[in-house]
Amino acid sequence: MFKKFHTRQISVIALIAMMIISSLPSWPGSERARAFSPSEQEIMKAFDDLLNGITQLSKTALTVDQVDSLTKEMKQAAEAFAGGDICQSASIVRDFTEEVRKLRVSNRSFAAEDLANRGWSLRQDILSMMPADKPCVGTERFNMPPRVEISESDNKHLRGTINFGEPRMWTVAVKGELYTEIEIPGIQFGVGEPGVPGVPVLHRLIGMPQGAHAQVKFNVGKSQNLKINLHPIQPEARDSAESDKLQFPAERFKDPDFTKNEKIYGSDSPFPAETVSIRRLGMARDLELAQLTVAAGSYIPATRELTLYESVEFEVFFEGGKDAFINMESLNPFDNGMNGFYTSVINRETLLSFTQETTRKLLCGGEEFLILTHPDFRDAADRLAEWKHDKGITTRVFNVNDGGGSGPDTKEEIDEFIEGRFNWCGIRPSYILLLGDAEFIEPFYVDTFGSSTTGTDYPYALLSGQNDDVPDFAIGRIPVDTLNQANTVVDKIINYESNPPFSTSFYKNVGIASQFQCCRNGGQEGRDQRSFIETSELVRDELIDKGYSVDRIYTETVDGSYNGDSTPRRFYNGTLLPSEIGADSGFAWDGDTDNIIDAFNAGRFLFLHRDHGWKDGWGHPEFTTTNVNEDVTNGSLLPVVFSVNCSSGLFDNETADGDYGTEVDREYFAERLLRLENGGAVGILGDTRDSPTWANSALTRGFFDAVWPDTVQDFGENSRKRRLGDILTHGKLYMITQVGVEGTTLAPTQWQVTSNLYMWHALGDPTLEMWTRRPLRKLPDIFQAYWINQITLKVKFAAENARLTAFQQTKDGIVHLGRTRVRNGEAVIQMLQRPVSGAQIQLIASDDDDVSVNLTKKSRK
Numbered sequence: 001m002f003k004k005f006h007t008r009q010i011s012v013i014a015l016i017a018m019m020i021i022s023s024l025p026s027w028p029g030s031e032r033a034r035a036f037s038p039s040e041q042e043i044m045k046a047f048d049d050l051l052n053g054i055t056q057l058s059k060t061a062l063t064v065d066q067v068d069s070l071t072k073e074m075k076q077a078a079e080a081f082a083g084g085d086i087c088q089s090a091s092i093v094r095d096f097t098e099e100v101r102k103l104r105v106s107n108r109s110f111a112a113e114d115l116a117n118r119g120w121s122l123r124q125d126i127l128s129m130m131p132a133d134k135p136c137v138g139t140e141r142f143n144m145p146p147r148v149e150i151s152e153s154d155n156k157h158l159r160g161t162i163n164f165g166e167p168r169m170w171t172v173a174v175k176g177e178l179y180t181e182i183e184i185p186g187i188q189f190g191v192g193e194p195g196v197p198g199v200p201v202l203h204r205l206i207g208m209p210q211g212a213h214a215q216v217k218f219n220v221g222k223s224q225n226l227k228i229n230l231h232p233i234q235p236e237a238r239d240s241a242e243s244d245k246l247q248f249p250a251e252r253f254k255d256p257d258f259t260k261n262e263k264i265y266g267s268d269s270p271f272p273a274e275t276v277s278i279r280r281l282g283m284a285r286d287l288e289l290a291q292l293t294v295a296a297g298s299y300i301p302a303t304r305e306l307t308l309y310e311s312v313e314f315e316v317f318f319e320g321g322k323d324a325f326i327n328m329e330s331l332n333p334f335d336n337g338m339n340g341f342y343t344s345v346i347n348r349e350t351l352l353s354f355t356q357e358t359t360r361k362l363l364c365g366g367e368e369f370l371i372l373t374h375p376d377f378r379d380a381a382d383r384l385a386e387w388k389h390d391k392g393i394t395t396r397v398f399n400v401n402d403g404g405g406s407g408p409d410t411k412e413e414i415d416e417f418i419e420g421r422f423n424w425c426g427i428r429p430s431y432i433l434l435l436g437d438a439e440f441i442e443p444f445y446v447d448t449f450g451s452s453t454t455g456t457d458y459p460y461a462l463l464s465g466q467n468d469d470v471p472d473f474a475i476g477r478i479p480v481d482t483l484n485q486a487n488t489v490v491d492k493i494i495n496y497e498s499n500p501p502f503s504t505s506f507y508k509n510v511g512i513a514s515q516f517q518c519c520r521n522g523g524q525e526g527r528d529q530r531s532f533i534e535t536s537e538l539v540r541d542e543l544i545d546k547g548y549s550v551d552r553i554y555t556e557t558v559d560g561s562y563n564g565d566s567t568p569r570r571f572y573n574g575t576l577l578p579s580e581i582g583a584d585s586g587f588a589w590d591g592d593t594d595n596i597i598d599a600f601n602a603g604r605f606l607f608l609h610r611d612h613g614w615k616d617g618w619g620h621p622e623f624t625t626t627n628v629n630e631d632v633t634n635g636s637l638l639p640v641v642f643s644v645n646c647s648s649g650l651f652d653n654e655t656a657d658g659d660y661g662t663e664v665d666r667e668y669f670a671e672r673l674l675r676l677e678n679g680g681a682v683g684i685l686g687d688t689r690d691s692p693t694w695a696n697s698a699l700t701r702g703f704f705d706a707v708w709p710d711t712v713q714d715f716g717e718n719s720r721k722r723r724l725g726d727i728l729t730h731g732k733l734y735m736i737t738q739v740g741v742e743g744t745t746l747a748p749t750q751w752q753v754t755s756n757l758y759m760w761h762a763l764g765d766p767t768l769e770m771w772t773r774r775p776l777r778k779l780p781d782i783f784q785a786y787w788i789n790q791i792t793l794k795v796k797f798a799a800e801n802a803r804l805t806a807f808q809q810t811k812d813g814i815v816h817l818g819r820t821r822v823r824n825g826e827a828v829i830q831m832l833q834r835p836v837s838g839a840q841i842q843l844i845a846s847d848d849d850d851v852s853v854n855l856t857k858k859s860r861k
Helices: 002-023 028-034 038-058 064-082 086-105 110-127 375-390 411-424 483-498 532-545 593-602 625-631 669-675 693-707 724-739 754-759 855-860
Strands: 147-153 157-163 168-174 177-183 201-208 213-220 223-227 276-284 287-295 297-300 305-309 311-319 364-366 369-373 395-399 425-427 431-435 444-446 454-456 474-478 509-518 549-558 606-610 640-644 683-687 760-763 783-789 792-797 803-810 813-821 826-830 841-847 850-854
Touching: 038 064, 038 110, 064 086, 086 110, 110 168, 110 177, 201 276, 201 724, 213 276, 213 287, 276 311, 287 311, 364 411, 364 813, 369 375, 369 411, 375 395, 375 431, 375 483, 375 841, 375 850, 411 425, 425 813, 454 754, 474 483, 474 724, 483 669, 483 850, 509 532, 509 593, 532 549, 532 606, 532 693, 549 593, 593 625, 606 693, 625 669, 640 669, 640 693, 669 683, 669 760, 683 724, 693 724, 693 754, 724 754, 724 760, 754 760, 783 841, 792 803, 803 826, 813 826, 841 855, 850 855
Parallel strands: 364 425, 369 395, 369 431, 431 474, 474 760, 509 549, 509 606, 606 640, 640 683
Antiparallel strands: 147 157, 157 311, 168 177, 201 287, 213 311, 223 305, 276 287, 297 305, 444 454, 683 760, 783 792, 792 826, 803 813, 803 841, 841 850
16 A cells, blocks of 8 residues: 555656646746756655655544645645745745644644654755755745854853754654654754753853853743654764774674663653753863853653744853953963964953963973973984974973983873973973873873773873863874884974975865765664764865865765665755765765775875774775785875774774783884875874764864864854864864763763863874965075064065064073064064073074975075
8 A cells, every 4th residue: 555655646746847847848947847956856755755644644643634735735845846946845845844743732643743854854955955145035044053142241241142043853763652853053963961852952162261150141032842752862872893804893883772761751840951051161271161051942851842942142140260361471472272272262352351460480491392202212303393493383302201311201290291391481382292102101091982991192281280171282192113113204294394295186185085874764764874974075065165176985884774775865864965975866885995095195185084993994985004004105195184983093002901902012003104104194183992973073073174164163263273283172172062061951971072082182293284285385585684672673574474483592491582473574573582692593484385494594504
């Protein structure tokens, strides 16, 4: 019966399309009707599915008149769509959905809820076909990410409004019960306390005056009321794979067992209990961070009533503490550590208006970049430091774990040494590099989502006196075992920055390898189980908009438990795949190892893998340590690699005591890729153990947003970050706004957030600046400089907007003099202190996407 009806309805839709083609040959919509794109074909199929749903529902819940009314609406909407009238079609489907929801309110059937969800999804599919310059009336909130509008802000309060986009809704069948999942555009789906109702929740960072406490009040705006069985939040799955055959271990890879908090679901109290809350996160150097959490709705589980808010007005009050947000020393041009933090808060425009002077006892001049090296690698460290000086980054090198030497030995002593440089030096370090593998500079071991003994360098990035998990430094590690390896990596870094590849195509191409993990059970067929492809496509769109060419090295796997149509059709949230890769597009989904190798060797300035992984490489498409050793020969065409999966950034096998199946004498994926002579990578972002999937997708978006700031909306500002350590920090801060932190409304446990803070590392130089276009020039080395007075130096230099840095190297350390930009051919450098008599002043010119020049070194030759 079902098959017969299905066939008949297909013919109905086909007949509608044919009628339009024949009767409207000359109007603009007829061309669309003659040749549907793959996405449009999926929409026509969805019309057919809804007609089937009406018939199925009529057996138990609908009267004859209701069937006739709903069927008529669907046919009218299909006819309008086939004829190219997007807005009319979407409007009719909206009326259809509202009519069906009335059936659900009158306690007809869960099937009515499913039919309404499918109608709502169809309407959004239709609206996705709208021309960007001709939106339909009343669809302003369609696909709109949250907008935070600040109306008042100072050091006493913060007032604003959060506007939410319209929800996405889809049906999930679990253990014989139908649920509705809800997603708000721009809010990370699937994160929170497992088992509780999945009410979407927004998180944002705010800066607080030092020592202050915060209180918050709020008002909700216009709302939408729905009668639905809201799906509970589920435990996060891992992005892990294992073994040469890439057999995914069932206990690690599969989705965790379904979880539902029966006590909460039996309650008639609104959930969450707090619509708006605020929680202190800790200090980021001088800035005190807090997290503002706003629920996009409220749910009464016992009666299955969901209220979704279109907007929420809030006001945060700061009480007690100091009046200042940051210290004046944070504004020092050599203190780079604060930039990423104060741009990540929603009241960033206010911070610089409320500062305070501080008095510290200074015992050292300090540095921007602190290199801590085992003595075995000192020669390589010194060469790297010399180059960094030529880039205008003041750098000091210290030995650690040097036995009878003067340097700190244990991880605790090293951590204390870093903090001493921060507390007692005039210029506080912003970047830390550990030069040496785990047996030379020991990592810490902490309990995380991935392992109870996770190796991590993250505690080195934290000031222990602040007792929080907010980073204070950008940290990286070059995990090498020999001086030859250290020299190889340092040579790659110096050559990459000082003599970048000449090839134009290198700077125009990005490789993305990813997997469609088919498919979700209990809903629309062909729907992804993860957000790998969705995330890959989001960042690909951003790159395409910026003029890059991007490889789609995509593959598909099918889980054994799924027995439906495995053709990739939709993202995890039910949104149609882009036409180029959707059903009937002809996209092969056959990306493989050879494609990755070919892309590497041809030259890509950036490579992303978003999928599963393990300590020896990437899951799908497969790319392993063996491939790096045997097949990668990209020479000087070195990419930065974002290896977003599980455990492919593991480096601590020498001290891990066999955790995660490691062997002491092995060399794992990320280490090999970084150490490889005549190729490999120049820097890698990767994790050291298995990591949670939704948090990883958020990190990925954050990495790309650091480099291309409009990748995501409503986070940070428009200043680009190209240094490897800054990209990692930006990604982590963005992840916090997407996933939340423990202790806030609907926030997850530490396994989702804190775990990723500790597991994710920059393998390489944290100050490495990724090239994003071919350098147009090497900066000129001709300049004129003269003193206006004893502390003011004027420099004439023919590179507009170049950054000039002045410092001295003396036997007592670095003397930081000044830094400024060239404007109208001149730079006026106000000295922070008087130069030391008899010491050469180093004057460095640098700029984004240009090779820096040590002007004084050039002038002496």
